[in-house]
Amino acid sequence: MMNNQPNLKTVLVAMDFSPYGAAALKQAVWVARKTGASLVLTHSIPDFSMSVHWGPQERETNQRALKDRSDAEMRRIIADLNATDLDVTFKTLVGEPFVEITHAVRAEGCNLVLAGTRGPGRLEQFFVGSTAKRLIRKCPSAVWIVKAEHLVPPKVVLAATDFSDVSLKAVKEGLKIAQQSDAEFHLLHIIDSKDVPEDLISHIPAGSSMRQEINEEATRRLNEFVASLAVDRTQIQSHLSWGTPWQEIRRISKHQAADLIVIGTVGRGGIKGLLLGNTAERVLDTCDCSILTVKPDGFVSPIEPA
Secondary structure, rough: OOOOOOOOOOEEEEOOOOOHHHHHHHHHHHHHHHHHEEEEEEEOOOOOOOOOOOOOOHHHHHEEEEHHHHHHHHHHHHHHHHHOOOEEEEEEEEEOOHHHHHHHHHHOOEEEEEEEEEEOOOOHHHHHHHHHHHHHHOOOOOOOOOOOEOOOOOEOOOOOOOOHHHHHHHHHHHHHHHHHOOOOOEEEEEEOOHHHHHHHHHOOOOOHHHHHHHEEEEEEEEHHHHHHHOOOOOEEEEEEOOHHHHHHHHHHHHOOOEEEEEEEEOOOOOOOOOOOOOHHHHHHHOOOOOEHHHHOOOOOOOOOOO
């Protein structure tokens, strides 16, 4: 997605003309300048075609007027960017936002979407966050949800791994972002009941502590995982934790003052189109920092093509 990834050519930015959309756009501009990607700004408006309140002509007139206002606002935003070094276009989408954004991702060949949302505990989170969750769950590209509080490139990046292929992919993306922004990089593995191999339990020596044996095995796997990244070990601060994954991610991210959490979706042989235990969604709900979710290779969106 970042360094040495020439396949990132187009980034889609979901705009809602709020400070949260502005935060996503600012982050997208930074990504585009680091990667050479073009930007497509999108804004979704309601589809009036089935409205029972207007006749056919009124529906068409009102739809056109709303689209014209959306187009005009995006032209203004692009002009205000004054980003003559970037290729920036826009598109007004008509319909359910997460569905139309997914269609646009396919049409434009995007592999990254940036969208804004508020932090937890605010009234608008229910409405804005619902679109963010649907994008995380169903959009075929990586999805970067930017919290309004973080308007600059991240300075502390936390990536979580369960040693699956998709978590390896996510960790590598997090490393690249950290390198691009000269940020601290933290790697976290959480031990829960799903992480305990049956063969390890059966080979625990008599009189030894099961927790100690499990911890040693997890430490060994974490060290092997870090070695597989083929980067300077001093660039990575690794953490091993016990508990529920989303709760530990929240705790460690708060303790380390993380600006960005990077996490893979559909880990451990997950079902097509679903998330591993909704961990990413729970992290989105409970953490103040921005979140980048990475799809596994071969992910197929459950949303039918347009």
